[in-house]
Amino acid sequence: MKNQNIYKQAKIHLRITRTLNLSVFRKAVIVLFIVGIVLYTILFTTYPPVHDYFHELRHSLMVIPCH
Amino acid sequence: MKFYNIFIFYFLIIFSINAKNICSTQEKIYADKGLAKITIQLPEKQKMPIEIKIHTPSHILIGTDFPVVEGTELLDISTITNDEGRYDFELVFPIRGTYNIEIKDLATNQIYQCNLEVYEHFQEVKNFYILVTILFIVGFISGMIIFQTNKKKIQIETLY
Numbered sequence: 001m002k003n004q005n006i007y008k009q010a011k012i013h014l015r016i017t018r019t020l021n022l023s024v025f026r027k028a029v030i031v032l033f034i035v036g037i038v039l040y041t042i043l044f045t046t047y048p049p050v051h052d053y054f055h056e057l058r059h060s061l062m063v064i065p066c067h
Numbered sequence: 068m069k070f071y072n073i074f075i076f077y078f079l080i081i082f083s084i085n086a087k088n089i090c091s092t093q094e095k096i097y098a099d100k101g102l103a104k105i106t107i108q109l110p111e112k113q114k115m116p117i118e119i120k121i122h123t124p125s126h127i128l129i130g131t132d133f134p135v136v137e138g139t140e141l142l143d144i145s146t147i148t149n150d151e152g153r154y155d156f157e158l159v160f161p162i163r164g165t166y167n168i169e170i171k172d173l174a175t176n177q178i179y180q181c182n183l184e185v186y187e188h189f190q191e192v193k194n195f196y197i198l199v200t201i202l203f204i205v206g207f208i209s210g211m212i213i214f215q216t217n218k219k220k221i222q223i224e225t226l227y
Contacts, residue, residue, distance in 0.1 A: 024213055024214070027213045028210075028213060031209045031213070035205065035206075035209075058132060059099075059132045059133075060132075060190065060191055060194050061132065061191065061194050061195055061198055062131070062132065062187055062191040062192060062194065062195040063129055063130060063131070063132070063195060064132055065130050065131070065132065065133075065134045066132050066133065066134075067133070067134075067135055
């Protein structure tokens with residue numbers, strides 16, 4: 001009886017996790033999206049408060065256009 | 068078309084040889100580092116009214132941190148050289164690349180051209196390589212994490 005319960009639980013668990021599972025491609029897309037947002041806000045945005053804070057960092061990185 | 072190019076190269080070489088005698092600097096010039104001293108020595112060794120024009124270089128593929136000034140006129144002055152046909156001036160160069168200096172002799176209307184090489188600030192180059200390495204490390208670690216989690220799930224599925 002105990003073993004049967006365990007198997008049932010395992011099957012339910014698998015059913016749930018399978019629906020939550022993300023493929024490598026989707027994970028990579030999510031990671032690249034987050035990294036892209038962070039890099040854009042730090043290095044390329046024209047929004048004044050962010051731009052002014054990272055102004056000197058941008059100028060000291062050789063290829064990042066600032067103004 | 069190829070012959071045409073050869074002629075252009077020929078003229079460029081002549082200009083570059085001619086330029087070395089006119090514009091000269093004492094040391095390597097770095098972009099945005101401070102005042103750089105440039106001396107202009109005309110072939111006629113006497114007082115001459117001259118007009119100096121400096122054009123900034125334009126970068127197409129890899130830009131600079133100051134894209135507003137790319138491909139514009141940096142300096143346009145008319146002055147008089149000293150008794151030996153020499154003129155010294157100091158200038159801050161905002162971006163890297165080869166600057167085109169045009170010197171017009173107002174007395175004889177002769178134009179001299181010379182190119183000035185300006186290098187990127189060594190600290191900025193260093194920072195750029197640091198940024199690239201950081202990005203590579205972040206990409207490598209995130210890729211490792213994604214691959215490992217996926218591997219574990221495959222193992223669990225094969226167990227049942």
